[in-house]
Amino acid sequence: MTTIIDGKQLAKALNAQTKTRVAALAAQGKVPGLAVIIVGTDPASELYVRSKHRKAGQLGINSIVRQLPATISQADLLAVVRAYNVDPTIHGILVQSPLPNGLDETAVINAIDPGKDVDGFHPVNVGRLFKNLPGHYPVSCTPRGIMTMLESLQTPLRGKHAVVVGRSNIVGRPMAAMLLNADMSVTITHKYGSNLRALTTTADVLVVATGVTHLIKEADVKPGAIVIDVGMDRDADGKLTGDVDFDAVFDKVHAISPVPGGVGPMTIATLMRQTVDLCEWSDELGNE
Numbered sequence: 001m002t003t004i005i006d007g008k009q010l011a012k013a014l015n016a017q018t019k020t021r022v023a024a025l026a027a028q029g030k031v032p033g034l035a036v037i038i039v040g041t042d043p044a045s046e047l048y049v050r051s052k053h054r055k056a057g058q059l060g061i062n063s064i065v066r067q068l069p070a071t072i073s074q075a076d077l078l079a080v081v082r083a084y085n086v087d088p089t090i091h092g093i094l095v096q097s098p099l100p101n102g103l104d105e106t107a108v109i110n111a112i113d114p115g116k117d118v119d120g121f122h123p124v125n126v127g128r129l130f131k132n133l134p135g136h137y138p139v140s141c142t143p144r145g146i147m148t149m150l151e152s153l154q155t156p157l158r159g160k161h162a163v164v165v166g167r168s169n170i171v172g173r174p175m176a177a178m179l180l181n182a183d184m185s186v187t188i189t190h191k192y193g194s195n196l197r198a199l200t201t202t203a204d205v206l207v208v209a210t211g212v213t214h215l216i217k218e219a220d221v222k223p224g225a226i227v228i229d230v231g232m233d234r235d236a237d238g239k240l241t242g243d244v245d246f247d248a249v250f251d252k253v254h255a256i257s258p259v260p261g262g263v264g265p266m267t268i269a270t271l272m273r274q275t276v277d278l279c280e281w282s283d284e285l286g287n288e
């Protein structure tokens with residue numbers, strides 16, 4: 001029997017824990033604060049930002065959405081970020097990606113206080129993750145949520161082989177680091193890999209984040225594998241689907257995450273969790 005890794009259900013459980021932690025902080029007079037900066041009016045970005053804002057409200061997190069015009073200058077955008085850096089009511093700052101053309105996303109990420117970097121995109125936090133440093137720091141929410149999904153299976157990861165298909169800064173690279181930190185052997189490839197199938201068929205854990213609809217078919221997976229689909233693609237009918245042909249691989253694998261209802265809800269739940277983490281850590285991180 002194949003296990004469907006139900007991201008919606010896992011997100012619900014995680015959000016319940018987060019809500020309890022928010023209540024405990026409230027008893028100390030603390031309210032976690034999240035500032036979401038969105039530049040321009042891209043409908044998909046507005047949709048994501050709205051769902052984060054709604055979830056934060058449900059959990060008792062103080063979420064501020066700051067929508068700025070696409071015509072804003074780089075200097076003015078940096079000034080907005082810096083103002084949140086020194087705002088004691090804000091514990092997490094998120095700049096919705098992608099930024100409109102003409103704005104330098106790297107410079108904006110670099111301007112975020114690493115102690116308020118709720119996306120885990122700042123190079124200081126990326127460096128900590130890649131060095132597997134001890135201590136408290138934020139990491140990228142999608143791969144952190146995927147680690148929670150893998151833990152829910154209660155299958156030992158140590159010594160097993162993970163293959164990550166995708167090398168983005170948001171998913172592929174930090175995912176590989178987290179799996180390596182979990183004592184797995186890790187192979188990173190991407191949609192240009194000419195030997196893709198030779199690699200993916202050796203994966204005990206296969207994480208696919210390419211944006212290529214149904215890139216992974218039945219012949220591309222190892223029997224009994226755990227498959228995590230990070231794709232958010234539209235099929236010919238405009239329906240949301242993943243990078244894995246779910247129906248084709250289903251009977252062959254041990255466990256698989258669906259799209260929708262898999263990684264997406266866990267990304268948002270992990271963002272909420274990490275906002276509360278940053279609030280709890282704020283004394284030691286020196287931003288209060």
Ligand SMILES: Nc1nc(=O)c2c([nH]1)NC[C@@H]1CN(c3ccc(C(=O)N[C@@H](CCC(=O)O)C(=O)O)cc3)C=[N+]21
Binds near residue numbers: 097098119240259261
């Ligand atoms: N600074 C920044 N941080 C982000 O975390 C970030 C970002 N920029 N830019 C865009 C991506 C995308 N993203 C998603 C989160 C949840 C779902 C999600 O919950 N999806 C639902 C389906 C939603 C639908 O039906 O369209 C699901 O998979 O079940 C999707 C996409 C966060 N992102």
